[in-house]
Amino acid sequence: MGELVWILLSAMVVNNFTLAYFLGLCPFMGVSARVSTALRLGLADIFVLVIASVCAWFLNTFILPYAPYLRLISFIVVIASLVQIVEMVIKKVSPVLFRQLGIYLPLITTNCAILGLAIFQTNRGYNLLEGLFFAVGGGLGLTLALVLMASIRESSEMADVPALAKGMALVLIIAGSLSLAFMGFAGLLSSS
Amino acid sequence: MSKTSPQQDFFRGIWRENPVLIQMLGLCPALAVSNTLENSLVMGIATFFVLTGSSLLVSIVKKAVPGEVRISTYILIIATFVTVADMTLEALVPDIHKALGAFVALIVVNCMILGRQEAFASKNPVGRSLLDAFGTGFGFIIAMVMMGSIREILGTGALLGMKVIPGPFEPWVIFILPPGGFLTLGFWLLLFGWIEKRRVERARVREWPHGVGAREEAA
Numbered sequence: 400m401g402e403l404v405w406i407l408l409s410a411m412v413v414n415n416f417t418l419a420y421f422l423g424l425c426p427f428m429g430v431s432a433r434v435s436t437a438l439r440l441g442l443a444d445i446f447v448l449v450i451a452s453v454c455a456w457f458l459n460t461f462i463l464p465y466a467p468y469l470r471l472i473s474f475i476v477v478i479a480s481l482v483q484i485v486e487m488v489i490k491k492v493s494p495v496l497f498r499q500l501g502i503y504l505p506l507i508t509t510n511c512a513i514l515g516l517a518i519f520q521t522n523r524g525y526n527l528l529e530g531l532f533f534a535v536g537g538g539l540g541l542t543l544a545l546v547l548m549a550s551i552r553e554s555s556e557m558a559d560v561p562a563l564a565k566g567m568a569l570v571l572i573i574a575g576s577l578s579l580a581f582m583g584f585a586g587l588l589s590s591s
Numbered sequence: 592m593s594k595t596s597p598q599q600d601f602f603r604g605i606w607r608e609n610p611v612l613i614q615m616l617g618l619c620p621a622l623a624v625s626n627t628l629e630n631s632l633v634m635g636i637a638t639f640f641v642l643t644g645s646s647l648l649v650s651i652v653k654k655a656v657p658g659e660v661r662i663s664t665y666i667l668i669i670a671t672f673v674t675v676a677d678m679t680l681e682a683l684v685p686d687i688h689k690a691l692g693a694f695v696a697l698i699v700v701n702c703m704i705l706g707r708q709e710a711f712a713s714k715n716p717v718g719r720s721l722l723d724a725f726g727t728g729f730g731f732i733i734a735m736v737m738m739g740s741i742r743e744i745l746g747t748g749a750l751l752g753m754k755v756i757p758g759p760f761e762p763w764v765i766f767i768l769p770p771g772g773f774l775t776l777g778f779w780l781l782l783f784g785w786i787e788k789r790r791v792e793r794a795r796v797r798e799w800p801h802g803v804g805a806r807e808e809a810a
Contacts, residue, residue, distance in 0.1 A: 419769045421623040425702060428615060471677070471696050472670045479663055511619050511700040518693040563788065567615060568780035575773030582770065 403532045406525075410536030413585055416512050417544040418578040423512035427545060428570055437549035439499055441542025445535065447485060447507050448516055451478055452534035455517035456527045474517045482507055512541060547577060600719050604726030610703040611734035612779065617703035621731075621738060622772035624694050628751055631739025632732070633687045637676045637695060639728035642704050644672040646712040646724035653713050665708040666699065673698045703731065741775050742766045 416422040423444070431437050454477050463470055486504045490497045497504075507513060516537055520530045551573055560569055608614060611621045620638065625631045645668050656664050677695045680688040688695065698704070707727055712720040744750055746767030748760040765771050 421619050421769070421772065422697075424618045424622070428618070468674060468678070471674050471699060472667065475666055475670050475699055476663075479666060511697050514700050515693060515697055518696050522693060563784045564781060568777050568784060571773050571777030571780065575770045575777060578770040578773055579765070582768065 403529065406529055407532045407536035407539075408587065410533050411540040411543065412581060413587055415540040415544055415578075415581050416515065416537045417541055418574070418581045420515065422515040423510050423541055426510060427548060427574070428567070431545055431548040431570075432552055434546055434549045434553060437545040438542065441538070441545045443504055443507060444510070444512065444541050445538030447482060447504075447513060448534040448538040448541075449531060450481060450485065451513050451517055452520060452530040453527070454478075454481060455520055456525075456530050459521055470521070474514060478513050478517070512537065544577065548574065551577075597719065597722055600722040601726040604723060604728075604730040605733065606730065608727075609730040609734060610706075610727055611731060611776075612737075612783065614703075616706055617701045617731060618776075619697060620694050620701060621734060622769075622776060624691050625735055625738035625742055625772060625775075626746065626767040627743045628736065628739040630687060630690055631735040633680065633684065634691060634694070635728075635732035635735035637680060638698055638701065638704070638731055640676055641669060641672040641698050642707060642728045642731075643721065643724045644675075645669045645704060645708060646720045647717065648672075649708045649712040650715060650717045650720035656713075661713065662705070662709070665705055665713075669704055669708070670699050703727065737779065738772070738775055741779075742771055746771060 410416070414420065417424065417427050426440055426444075430440050455474060458470075458473055458477065463473065482504060486497075489504070516534055520533055525533055548570075552570070555569065555573070564572070604610065610616045611618065617638070620634050624634045645665070648668050649665055652664075673696060676698065677688075680691070680695060707724060711723045715723070740750060744755055745763045746765070748754060748756040748762050763771075766775065
């Protein structure tokens, strides 16, 4: 059990997908202007990550041993169709949620965090349960980073930033500081 | 159809529409594996290969691909080239391949590559698509080198393993760690913003040598 909790914590804060592995940077830069949208995107991410983790485990266990060179291609096909299916199911089951997620669901297909999760999970040889904890931890970490970034950006709108630094440069430097702060969590690794 | 000349197809990707530095595409590899110049170069070349190959193939088969499934088709084509690049790197430079890790496979989801297919290769003839891919690919390599050299020099005091900062130098380790990626790109953008601002100001002074300040103060 301790091992599983550790996988979750490690994916969430110590090796945060966005701030340490640079996965899912497009939404991190693009959709992080408002806390409410950031939160919604984060939740959609967790959802897709968990399903993708199960699918990747299934492919790894039952299909890919026979054709290892198809790994990348099959992952990306499965992820793309998965997002499509999830979108259709949500539309049918809960139109309200579908409207709230809006454009973010299809965007998740090209979110490198999903493919990254599948590849990391394979490289580290996680089993089904470990993969699930990894996915939830990674998703929570993404959400955390998105929401933190969005709240800093919301507050910095009122701040007196030099005109030169407004826009992407400011976002990148904030991200750098956040990443620096998250490196502090690496201490968890040595103490446990 | 766009009405650009072949030279423009090639050069615009290198600087004016540089994928990383101007359009902010393909940030994931640009930040993640740019911690040394060697890694940056290999990543840049691999991406260049995938981009050129996919652009070539997409512009050849563009008429045969139905509109509804074009994105999935492009992704499949890109994934095929990435698999080739992945296996080639593993065979030729196993150490660097190991250092790049999952990020070689992640070239598939580099939005820069899919972006060029959707925006250019799917609408233009083969020759021009190739030129466009060359330009964008070179632009990416240039950006990777700019990131990688700064990070390696500041983070280790050396470049390609050779010491470049003379005398005793305490390496700023933070630059080869993840935060350094964000900060380096942030400072490059600040520098470009400053250069652009100076250019605009000088152009304005040339246009109105007298009285610009007065007009601005009034406004």
